[in-house]
Amino acid sequence: MLRSYLRLILFTCGLLLGVQIPGLINDYSQRVEAHLLESREGLKGFEQTAQRFFKGDLQALVRHYRASDDPVFQSDANSIDSLLSRNQMLESEWQALQSGWLSRTLHVLTRPDPAIREETLKGYSYQILLTPDAAAWGLGCAVLFAxxxxxxxxLVGWVIMGGRRKAVQPSWR
Structure with a gap:
């Protein structure tokens, strides 16, 4: 009887762990999207300048700023370059999150952006989503965990017992 209850407890723990995965992926995706929108907004003015003077080529604008003798322009070149790099990273992160559920999950669990991952984990609150994805993850993790x-x-019991099986006592029935 105790063994049955332990199985139920293990299954429940696995279920509760499994339903967290879709919520974590969802929170991470929302943070990436928010950072991407912020990044695009930060580049908007520079894109307009590049469109006006360099046919939309932001790298040409950066080169122009770097070639200037004015230290303010040179500093702005570094700032724009930094914004461009961040935007490219966020765009690639966003593209990775637009793929199928398995590759999206693998990406978030194995190759997320470290800063956004930390931000997501710090702000994450445990939740139980009632979606088919969460149910599938919960049941799958529950079975595997149990x-x-x-x-x-x-295995530990088998090793402790020295590989011997417990002898079955004959029943009096």
Whole structure:
């Protein structure tokens, strides 16, 4: 009886862990989108200047600023270049999040932007989403978690017992 309750507890823990994954991915995606929109807004004025004088080529604007003798323009060139690099990183991050559920999940769990990941984890509040994705993740993680932990405990018990099986006592019935 105790073993059945332990199985239920393991399954429930796995379920609760699994339903967090879609919420975490959703929060991370929203943060990337917010940073991307902010980045685009920060570049808007420079893009207008580049459109007006350099046919829309922001790199030409940066080169022009760098070639200037004015230290203010040279400093602005570094700022624009930094904004461009950040925008390109956010665009590529956003594109990675637009793919299928498996590659999006792998990306968020294995290759997220470290700063945005930290920001997401600090602001993340545990939630239970009632979506098909969350249910699938929850059930999948629950089964895997319960199976792995129970198998590990059985293996430990087998090692402690020296590989012997407990003898079955004959029933009086």
């Amino acid at each position: 199976l792995l932990i129970e198998s590990l405990l059985l």
